[in-house]
Amino acid sequence: MAQALPNGTADGSARRELSTLLRTWWEGSARAGAAKPTQATLARKIGVTQTTLSRYLNPAHPLAAPPDAVRALHTVLAAPPDDLDTALALARNARAAAAHRTEHPAPGQPSDAPAEEAAEPPAGEASGAPAGEPGPGPWPGHHPARHPAPYEPGPREAPRRGTVRRALLAAAVTAAVLITGWTVTRGAPEPGTAPGARAAAAPVTSAAADWPVVRGGETSSLAWTVQRLLKVHRHTLRTDGVFGPETRAEVIAFQRRHGLQPDGRVGRHTWRMLVVPAAPGGRGPQVEAVQDLLQRAGHPADITGVYTAATRQAVRDFQRRHGLPATGAVDEDTWRALTTAPPA
Structure with missing residues (x-):
């Protein structure tokens, strides 16, 4: 269980909330047809390394940005004015949390890594015969082969899993490699399939x-x-x-x-x-x-x-x-x- 801080903020949650907010600023900085800045460009503008910036913007494994960096990101990304006070408060809470952990370590306390990042076994999700799906715009997409889609597949689409997937898998993967130069193994056999069904061991x-x-x-x-x-x-x-x-x-x-x-x-x-x-x-x-x-x-x-x-x-x-x-x-x-x- 996360350790409660004196201000009521759960230990570690302030960092994740701050990182999520900063990332939202970055994702939303593409306006009026202009692309959002790359992380390398943004890191140079606020005076940190790209690796550090990546941690600021990664809620899954966050590093708390200090107030000066928060202000710089707010300015460079033209973030909503009302967000600045919230971000600075989260930055202060994250720093207080770090200091509190240092001064009051909890014996046997689990890692700060978010529990939701662990790979959980699927529970209760039922399979079904998938309906057709149109190709996703300009990006390469897939169509379930068991129920052919009524849409024309894109030129770069690769073979999908069919009913006789084991017999056709090797040929499908080889064709994808030869034609497009990249491998798509959407129909890879489930664990336990006989050896040789995979294109590469x-x-x-x-x-x-x-x-x-x-x-x-x-x-x-x-x-x-x-x-x-x-x-x-x-x-x-x-x-x-x-x-x-x-x-x-x-x-x-x-x-x-x-x-x-x-x-x-x-x-x-x-x-x-x-x-x-x-x-x-x-x-x-x-x-x-x-x-x-x-x-x-x-x-x-x-x-x-x-x-x-x-x-x-x-x-x-x-x-x-x-x-x-x-x-x-x-x-x-x-x-x-x-x-x-x-x-x-």
Whole structure:
């Protein structure tokens, strides 16, 4: 249990709330057609390293920004005037919390890492025959093969899982590699499938972990990821890293559209319908999600929404570390590993 501070603020919550607010400023700084500044640019403007700024903006593994940095971010990002006092109060509470922990350590107190980041076993999410889903705008998307979509697939779409998935998987993956230069293994067999069904053999580490369950009230990189992927599927919602009522309503709508149990939680079956391929040259919310999850896993990546050479290298490094084929492109196995990797 988090230790209560004298001012009533739960130990650690001020840092997460501050980080969420600062991140909301950054995400909302794209106005009038202008792109939001990259983290590298923003770090230079406020006089900190990019790694430090990344921690300021990462609610899943936050570093409390000092008041001077908060003021600088507020000015550079042209954040709402009324937010400054709130942010400064959170910064002061976070500093007080740190001082309180130092002066009054609690024996055996668990790690400060948010509990919601742990990979929970899915519970109660029912499978179903997913309905067709239109290609998500200009970004590469998927269509469930078991129920063909009435929409024309995009030119960069890769094969999806079919009814005879074991027999066709190797051919589908090989074709995707040869034609597009990046691998999409959306239809990868479940654990326990006979050897040889996978396109590449590699030692399995976190790739074997099941998908996490993300539910209402969560504040983490996983909540950001869900929101960004919903945007890829043309849902309109705020991306603030908070799994609140708005996000839950959009998840339910997505689940109903795909024939899943509309429980408002994102578990294995919902994740598999939600994730889309991400590959070099791509851009969009799904690329931002990949970059954010890479950063959370300890692979510094500037969150630009553009799949650059640096992003490709970070993905390859992550894949090697987690026993996945180092393709540099994000397929279903890589998405699962990214969402289950513990914060660095």
